[in-house]
Amino acid sequence: MKKLAVCLTLSLAALVPFGQDSKAAANFTDVGTTHRAQAEIYYLVEGGITSGVSETRFAPEQQVTRGQAAAMLGRTLNLNGEQRPTNFKDVGKNNFASGYIQQLVDKKIISGYTDGSFKPDKTLSRGEMALFIGRTFDYNTSSVSAAASSLMKKGIASGVADGTFGEAQTIKRGDFAVFLSRSINADFRTADNEKFDRNLYVDTKDGSKLNLRTGPNTSYPSIGSIPTGKIVSYAYFVGDWAYITSDNVKGFVHTAYLQSDKPSDKPDPTPPVTPPVKPDPTPPGKKPLSDISVIIDAGHGGSDPGSSGNGYIEKNITLNVAKKMEKYYDKVPMKAIMTRTTDTYISPAARGAYASKGKGDIFVSIHTNSFTDASANGTETYYYTRSAAVNPNVSQSKALAKYVQNRQLEAWGLTDRGVKIKNLAVLRENTVPAVLAELGFISNKKDTGIMGTEAGREKMAKGLFLATLDYYYYYENRKDVLPLYSTVNATPSGKLH
Ligand SMILES: [Zn+2]
Structure with a gap:
């Protein structure tokens, strides 16, 4: 956050x-x-x-x-x-x-x-x-x-x-x-028994080269530069820096520029195509599902990396999960609107404004948590309640938060830290039901063990998609949402609000 x-x-x-x-x-x-x-x-x-x-x-x-x-x-x-x-x-x-x-x-x-x-x-x-x-x-x-x-x-x-x-x-x-x-x-050292036996990709995002330094901060001189996309092997971390070897030169690089996945030069593979479901009739007095848009907000971006830890940067995890989540709406009448699709900076106010600008109906912000104590772990979901004048959708946001929290726990099985009230601009300055999901702690090894994998992030993206269906099915009482679950072989969560 x-x-x-x-x-x-x-x-x-x-x-x-x-x-x-x-x-x-x-x-x-x-x-x-x-x-x-x-x-x-x-x-x-x-x-x-x-x-x-x-x-x-x-x-x-x-x-x-x-x-x-x-x-x-x-x-x-x-x-x-x-x-x-x-x-x-x-x-x-x-x-x-x-x-x-x-x-x-x-x-x-x-x-x-x-x-x-x-x-x-x-x-x-x-x-x-x-x-x-x-x-x-x-x-x-x-x-x-x-x-x-x-x-x-x-x-x-x-x-x-x-x-x-x-x-x-x-x-x-x-x-x-x-x-x-x-x-x-x-x-x-007097003994040489560190093994550079784990690999990470260099990803500088902007095509620049990564400085390899003689020590774990920028006061140490650079002794080489590593092109983005290259695989480096690391032995251990010193805070946010990794002790690595590249082309037989040992040194330190900042972990904000390392990641476990190959930097994508092409879009993620498209999931197998299944025919779009034929929607049920729109319930009286409701707008058609095809007019409903879920705003997917990948936290941080650009000059604001968010938190980092264990070799991961928050802004990359959130964008990756957001893009995966977006794809689930390809097969249903509901639409997805992304606040960002690239590594760019967007102010919290501009994110909140997407609801009116893009005519979105609910807002899901994706983040990872972090704490100085690396043992802190688990999943939590925020909504905001104390400024009804700005965002009047308090009970809707609270219900959405419950469904989002539930599906996150189902996806990753991490510690349940609960649904919480938090005064965040992106929630407060919003005009539609809005929640912020903290998938897990980037500062915790167990949590990053899941969030660092493609399979883990796919599960979370699917869970967040299902949470939005649950919200419309239960809170908005729309039975026409039911067939949408079949696109991912899932069923409604049960009523939680
Ligand atoms: Zn964040």
Whole structure:
């Protein structure tokens, strides 16, 4: 939804290095060419992930604090570091890391103490480091020893002199830089066991080439460019960036330009043709079904990508499902009107205006949900009720929302988050029964496991089509809709409103 576009904008803003001194080639007097962590420290500084304690000093032998570690992990994930109040009594808005601390807590990557404190100035222990890094990069963090073992197996950290991981020991800034650089970029690791064994297509939408960078943000230099349509193999994600290989060059690309399906250069194949059904007589006092249009609104588009996650971008998923949904109306007397059929930006008000402009009768907006906590999942449907002066179709919208929610659940079987009231321009500034479907969470792996497949999206498109039939059959009490279900071998849902 909307807030997600905002999230994306903020995360791009957060690419601007915190600190002052990362843009100019840093040159720390205490990190010379022979320093054990030289390459790793300058790698992180180059990406604005860390900075010196002054223009000329990095202080590699100083202990790293929990607050500093949070800031570095937050910048690694391109989180919005804007300072803000937090849940912790000892981390006020003015703490330099307050934004990162709160965002990482929301993502369950870091946590505070049971007394409500975070202790931002306490030195970080190796055990905490293993957990924080493990959660940032999605390793096994079921326990400190599991996290430590992940780090050792991957060649990110090794044990201490007594043969243990030394989880209670503290860490110096230089060593933390080493562990973090190795986690981000496998080229720094002491073991080479990452496999580039999963493929995605590059899709820049506008035919331009995709920059391959040395690190997971745009401060890192481009070391190559990949043409759209090319298949690349990835090993893992760092936030919204993927560590990939293309033509034997390893590097990072933004996941907004990767997708699991081949970018379409021709339209989706037409479903098998079945003869159009002969409509039943129009009930008295109603307009013929052939005069009814369903407005299909593919959320976001163009410069507004919506949310992204797990290799997917909302605007592409919504357009794909919308186009599939549109095809179902080819076989019935009812018509479909699309607010967009290409990757273009349309304002919410212009979307709402389609009802009057295109003489549509009901409005279904398609979106995917997202949340900072990747465990959030499921399907929900919105309508708007509190501004009858703008959109008077409250009971109609509510009924349509129930049928849409029901068919979405039937299609994908995700968690039922229910039908909700939400004040969204596209619903509020509308003149016909209007709903917004949040198919699932693009930030959740299980949900994207379904929404990322052609078969999944086809099922959803069919479900949304059926929901519009259900609405006319039950709410508008039109028996002449009944034969339309046979075009997809389906039956009415049962009365829900
Ligand atoms: Zn959206």
